[in-house]
Every structure is written in structure tokens, then in C-alpha cells.
Amino acid sequence: MNEEIVRFLNEYVEIPDPQYAVMLKGTWGCGKTFFIQRWIEASKEKGEEQLEWNPIYVSLYGLTSVQQITESINKEIYPWLYSKGAKLIKNILKTASKIALKYDIDADNDGKSEATATYNLDSILLLKGDNKEIKGNKILIFDDFERCNVNFDTLLGYINYFSEHCKCKIIIIGDEAKLQEKESENKGLKFKDFKEKTIGRTFEIKTNINETVDFFIQELSSNNRNLLSENKELIVQIFQASKLNNLRILRQCLNDYNRIVMSLPESYHNSPKYKKIITSLLANFIAVYCEYKSGNTRIAELFDGISIMFNDSKYNQEREKILSKYQFIGIGQGLGILDSFIVGKIVHYLDCGFFDTEYMQQYFAIEDADIESWEHLYDYWRLDNEEFEQYYHETIIYYLEDRCQDLKELFVIISILSVLSSLELVSVSKDEIIAQGKKSINRLMTNVTKIEDLLQSLETAQRGLRPIYDEKNHIQAVLWQYFKSIFDERIHQCPNKMSVALENLDDESCERLGVIQNEVVPMKKVLYKETPFFESANPERVANRIIGLSNEAKNTFYQFLLYRYDRTSNGSEIVRVPSMYMADMPNLKLIGEHLKDAAEHTKLIERFALRQIVALIEKIFQKAMN
Incomplete structure (x- = not known):
């Protein structure tokens, strides 16, 4: 769809005097500005020996008078005009001196600042005049149309002047729905009449997520581009699942994520576990960022480890509604999307600008340690038969011999076996896995009786838990309920x-x-x-x-x-x-x-x-x- 808009714009700007404007509409953050900026870059003339008009881009956001708009146009024209060399410019300004400038064009090094020069430059008359010295198309682009605070009748008349009297090609960019809201709130607004009279064609900008993500990644520091490029599909999947549809927020998200990752100690970057850990952080960062920015500001509370323990139907429904968006993303990769342990840290960053990376130390503490067998099973679908049999055999023996070191490790293995069992990829029955899981939970909870230790056990267990979406996690669901029953009994017995x-x-x-x-x-x-x-x-x-x-x-x-x-x-x-x-x-x-x-x-x-x-x-x- 956007390719058709490009073709039309390229044809539109070649019409000598179209006498109508083109509107590009779309919701805030859908990529309208990104689209037009890319088109502008492709449209700019490259030659230095001749003078051709470049597209003039002006954001109307927050402007309150047409004088401010004119000054914004001046600021676009001035640096371009004066970058073409003194000889060409003197010829232009001698021809248009009475209408373009109000000071001596022959004076060199007069000490005037750019601000003074742009103030004195009469861009409207320059655009109106037929200057033979300046070739090409006069293109005026007015972005953020609905966010302009100029009196609407005045604004429409101002823009219409360029279309009717200056032979300019006018491109208006804005959210038409917001303009209609303003029109309904203020009976003096006449956007509908203006659109019928002045806007000849209207196009809706559609989000081109793949192209846009490529561009966003290229903006980031080179050290982190490869990892993000490898995870482009993951980025797109999570962003689309969030239903946010705001590319500006995605851009902010990736920039914030990149800033956090690049601030990690060099030892982390060199760790063999770096890619897996940092990919999990990326998945969580995008999901939480998009949810929070879309209005789910209670997400930290919903996914707080303590909150999850309550049998609150309203909280459970809200939590499951959010989780369901991401249930099929990264299955088997161990991404832990919306892991209760990390959600609060990301929300804290969004609220305060600080992200506590100390929690990563436990993952990077043993840099040269081999990846455990069960960690390979996260990506079971990538393994060949020989690899799967080896890692599965080592994992199931470790599990059945009750050798798990802590509750996190136990529930990580339980979550993996739960999925593999549902796929009929294990050699032991569900009952056997559940029975052993209960024994391991009993052992690890034997001496946990104080309230501080109980709360720590809950947090540790939750860090190994994976979101329960469907029957694939049946074993995990049973064993989690068993753990909760022990926890609830002990917490009730604790003196308050x-x-x-x-x-x-x-x-x-x-x-x-x-x-x-x-x-x-x-x-x-x-x-x-x-x-x-x-x-x-x-x-x-x-x-x-x-x-x-x-x-x-x-x-x-x-x-x-x-x-x-x-x-x-x-x-x-x-x-x-x-x-x-x-x-x-x-x-x-x-x-x-x-x-x-x-x-x-x-x-x-x-x-x-x-x-x-x-x-x-x-x-x-x-x-x-x-």
C-alpha cells in the first residue's frame, strides 16, 4: 500500500500547478513521519552546481500563529539556500532582493546571526515568485496537522494560499479522526469544507513494521545491531501481539533497551550465556514496555510475585488476558515472557529511569560454566535426535534422582518436562514426573518455616516457573498448586x-x-x-x-x-x-x-x-x- 503512495507522490510533485493538496492520514505513531522523512530523503536533489527546491518539512505541533509557521519555513529554506555557494545565491537574491531580503545582499561577513537572517527572509514571497534561478518542484509538507494551535480558519487559509497562488505541492499529514473530534468540539472549524475544496487525494499510511524495525536497528550502536537483527522476527511478533501499533514507542523501547545492554559490564558481553540471557531480557522489555505504554500501568502489580499467589479472579483474568497475547511466541526458547521476576524491574525503569542489572550477576557469575542439559531442551525443536536423546536422558536422570539444587532449577526442569510430556517426547509418565516433583518440593521446603525464608522460596520458585497457557503445562500446573498448598499452610502458621x-x-x-x-x-x-x-x-x-x-x-x-x-x-x-x-x-x-x-x-x-x-x-x- 505504501509503495502506491510513493508512486503517487512522485507523480503529484511533477504536476506544474496541481491546485490541490494531498493528505496522508493515520493514527499517532503509525509511521507517518517516518514514511515522509524517508520519501524526503529520496526526493532531495544531490547536485551542487545547480539550485533546485528541496521538500520543505514543517511540524505544526504546538505552533500558535502563522508567523511561527513562516519562521519554521524560513529555517528550512535558509541553510539549504546558503549551502549552494555565494555566487548562485547572489544571483537569486539580486533577482528577488525586493521581495526576499530586507538587508544589503552585497554585504559580506556582516555578522548577522542565522536567526536574524531567517527572520528577514520572506519565504512566502520567495515561494510565490517564479525564480528562474531555482529549478524543480516547490513541495511544502505540513506534519502534525491536528496538533496545531493556530485558529483553524486562519491555518486553512494560510495553507490554501500556497496551493492556489504559489504553485506549491502541498502534503498535509495528520490524524483525521482527531481533526474530526476538534471539528465536533468547535463549531467554527470547517475541516470538512477545506478537505472538499483543497485536498484532492487522501491516503492512509499503513505500518510497515519489518522495514521500520530494520531502520530502527540501524540507528543503534553497531555493537548491538547483530543481536537485534537476529531477533528481528521476535521483536515484530511481540510488538504486533501487544496491539499497540505505535512505532514511536517501539523506537523508544529499542533505544532504551540498547542503552541498558550497552551499559552492562564487558564480562557479561563475553559470556557464553550472554545471547540467551539478553534475548530473554529483550522479549520481556518489549512486552512490558508496550503493555505499560498502552495503558496497562498496573502490570507490575498484576505480575508481582506476591500478587500471583492470591486467588483473586479479577487479577487472574487481567493477567491471563495479557499473557494470552504472547502465548505462542518463542515456544521452547525459554524466553520467560512476562516473568514476574523481571516485570517489576522494567516498570521501575519506565517510572524512574533506572534499571537494576544486578539480578543478572547470578546468570553470569560462572562465565565458563557449561550450559546445563535442560537448558538445551528449551530449544528442543532445533535439536537432532542424537542431541535430544543425550540432553533428555541427562535431564530426566538428574530430576528422578532428586538432585535439583533449588526451587528455581526444579521448576525450570518441571516446565520443560511438562511441555515435552504433552508432545509425547518423554519416556516416563506424567504421574511419575508429578510424584517426583512433589518429593523434590518436600525436600527443598523441609526447613523453610520463617516468613522471610518462605517469601524467598516463593520468589525463587517463580523465577523457574513458566507462564501456564494451556494443557501443555499440565504437569507444571499440578506441581505449582502443590507447592502453593505447602506455602499457604506454612505462611498461615507463621507468627505475624x-x-x-x-x-x-x-x-x-x-x-x-x-x-x-x-x-x-x-x-x-x-x-x-x-x-x-x-x-x-x-x-x-x-x-x-x-x-x-x-x-x-x-x-x-x-x-x-x-x-x-x-x-x-x-x-x-x-x-x-x-x-x-x-x-x-x-x-x-x-x-x-x-x-x-x-x-x-x-x-x-x-x-x-x-x-x-x-x-x-x-x-x-x-x-x-x-
Whole structure:
């Protein structure tokens, strides 16, 4: 389609006085400017001995007056005009001195700046005049038409003048849909009338993704061009799958990616694993970049490792909708597109301009290490029978002998065996693979009980996990659910931060209870204050810590309880206890009983402070039981 536009433009500009303009339309970022710039380069005259008009390109973006447009035209003409040599220019300007310049053309080295010269140059009269000294076609190209802030009637009249009175060939570039929106918002706009009167032909620019990607790659530093050229098909596939259709953003994406890659240590570039790791980064970078720029600004939250653990149907649907776009891209290559581990890092770069490459150290740490057998199986479709049999045999023995070093390695192998099993390329049954996977998970999770270690195990396992798209990942899905069941059970048994704080109360930490209860509970979308944290605390230990507080701290604890369970507007009366706190009641009652006994062996302010807490606990319990 674009080739037909080129042919038409080449014919159009040769018409002596067409008396109509041509419009190139298309959405923002579809490649309109890229297309016209390439056409301009092909249209420029190359000779130095004769003077021929070059196409004059002006972006109307943000311009507010026709004077600014004229100055923009001047800036295009001036350097071209004065690059052709003094003799030719003097002949031109002597002929057109009364209309073109307002200063002495015979003065040499007069010290005038380019800005002054372009200001004095009357480009409109120069274009209107029939100068025999300047050959060729007068072509005016007005880009970003819909983004111009000049009064519309004035703008259309200004452009129409060049078409009707200057024998200029006019090319208008813009988003016609946006122009129609402006016309509907402002009844004074008459683009429809202008189009009928002045625009003779309209063409829609279609994205030529393959040609454009080639051009973008050639713009980058030579050190990284080969890798990107090798992955051109991958770049195109991911960009098209994203449905973004904005070449400007793709160009920004590739430039940003190139900047990050070129900043990596030289040792990384020399690693035998470099190509595979950096290709995975490229796939993720384009997918996340395009998703984020298309409006999916919550993508980091959707693919956060913690978020994935929640059985939130809305989140799951949004996540699967995004994943489905890329499900068939790079199958078997181990690209890990939209891997939860990397999505957040790319979004952080888009938000803050910093990309943390330290995570790559683990991949490049052993530069001379051989690629593991299962890593070869990522590209199973590239292998011959002998290679496949060797790598598969080594992998399955390693797996069945329960030799996996960590959860990431385990789930990488599981994901590979899951795909190969669905393709009937393995010699063991699904049940056998699943049974061994459960044994390995049990072994690797044996001593993982602390919340920090559990969260680390989750992150490690997810880094080996591959997106679950269909039945090809059945084994992986079963074993991931098994891992999650162990994780969920352990995380539920872990003492939470509030329970630990209560069991270790002192005067200083008592002040922080209000702060801690407003923090988010790990693995849950709730704050501590929205959970029954007394349920998991040891009542006797909490009571003893309260008894050991200063009287001032006891009052702080009293205020803390009052704030937690009071749901009235004035804070003076407890009306009800929310159902989410009912699990607190047994332990809270025991704490009150311990404090009541202790109060009998104290006196004065200390007895008052304890009895105040006891009375509040009894009231809370009474309201809960009603």
C-alpha cells in the first residue's frame, strides 16, 4: 500500500500547478513521519552546481500563529539556500532582493546571526515568485496537522494560499479522526469544507513494521545491531501481539533497551550465556514496555510475585488476558515472557529511569560454566535426535534422582518436562514426573518455616516457573498448586508481625503498635488492623509484658485497644465488635484474666492502669458475645 503512495507522490510533485493538496492520514505513531522523512530523503536533489527546491518539512505541533509557521519555513529554506555557494545565491537574491531580503545582499561577513537572517527572509514571497534561478518542484509538507494551535480558519487559509497562488505541492499529514473530534468540539472549524475544496487525494499510511524495525536497528550502536537483527522476527511478533501499533514507542523501547545492554559490564558481553540471557531480557522489555505504554500501568502489580499467589479472579483474568497475547511466541526458547521476576524491574525503569542489572550477576557469575542439559531442551525443536536423546536422558536422570539444587532449577526442569510430556517426547509418565516433583518440593521446603525464608522460596520458585497457557503445562500446573498448598499452610502458621510485637512489648515498642497495625500483612491484601492478630499471640506472654510496662505505656496500650475495637464516631463507647475480630476474643479474654489477677497484687496508679485495661477487655468481650 505504501509503495502506491510513493508512486503517487512522485507523480503529484511533477504536476506544474496541481491546485490541490494531498493528505496522508493515520493514527499517532503509525509511521507517518517516518514514511515522509524517508520519501524526503529520496526526493532531495544531490547536485551542487545547480539550485533546485528541496521538500520543505514543517511540524505544526504546538505552533500558535502563522508567523511561527513562516519562521519554521524560513529555517528550512535558509541553510539549504546558503549551502549552494555565494555566487548562485547572489544571483537569486539580486533577482528577488525586493521581495526576499530586507538587508544589503552585497554585504559580506556582516555578522548577522542565522536567526536574524531567517527572520528577514520572506519565504512566502520567495515561494510565490517564479525564480528562474531555482529549478524543480516547490513541495511544502505540513506534519502534525491536528496538533496545531493556530485558529483553524486562519491555518486553512494560510495553507490554501500556497496551493492556489504559489504553485506549491502541498502534503498535509495528520490524524483525521482527531481533526474530526476538534471539528465536533468547535463549531467554527470547517475541516470538512477545506478537505472538499483543497485536498484532492487522501491516503492512509499503513505500518510497515519489518522495514521500520530494520531502520530502527540501524540507528543503534553497531555493537548491538547483530543481536537485534537476529531477533528481528521476535521483536515484530511481540510488538504486533501487544496491539499497540505505535512505532514511536517501539523506537523508544529499542533505544532504551540498547542503552541498558550497552551499559552492562564487558564480562557479561563475553559470556557464553550472554545471547540467551539478553534475548530473554529483550522479549520481556518489549512486552512490558508496550503493555505499560498502552495503558496497562498496573502490570507490575498484576505480575508481582506476591500478587500471583492470591486467588483473586479479577487479577487472574487481567493477567491471563495479557499473557494470552504472547502465548505462542518463542515456544521452547525459554524466553520467560512476562516473568514476574523481571516485570517489576522494567516498570521501575519506565517510572524512574533506572534499571537494576544486578539480578543478572547470578546468570553470569560462572562465565565458563557449561550450559546445563535442560537448558538445551528449551530449544528442543532445533535439536537432532542424537542431541535430544543425550540432553533428555541427562535431564530426566538428574530430576528422578532428586538432585535439583533449588526451587528455581526444579521448576525450570518441571516446565520443560511438562511441555515435552504433552508432545509425547518423554519416556516416563506424567504421574511419575508429578510424584517426583512433589518429593523434590518436600525436600527443598523441609526447613523453610520463617516468613522471610518462605517469601524467598516463593520468589525463587517463580523465577523457574513458566507462564501456564494451556494443557501443555499440565504437569507444571499440578506441581505449582502443590507447592502453593505447602506455602499457604506454612505462611498461615507463621507468627505475624503484630503477634510478635505483642509478645515482646516494652515501653518503646508499645508506641509503635499503632504504626505496625497499619502495615500490610505479607501475602495478604489487608492491613494488620483488619486481621485477628491476638489469635496467634500467646496470651500469658502478652499479659506479662503488659504488666511490666510503665504506667504511661499501660495507658498507651489501653488507647490502642480502644482505637482497635471502638467503631463509634466520638470514641466514647464501644457499640459492636466486627466479625473479623471474633477470633481475637478467646485470647483477649485470657489476657484480661491474667491482668485482673495481677491487679490484685498492685496498688495506686499501677492498679488503676491495669484495672482500666481489664475493664475495657471485659466490655469488648461482652459486646462481642451480644
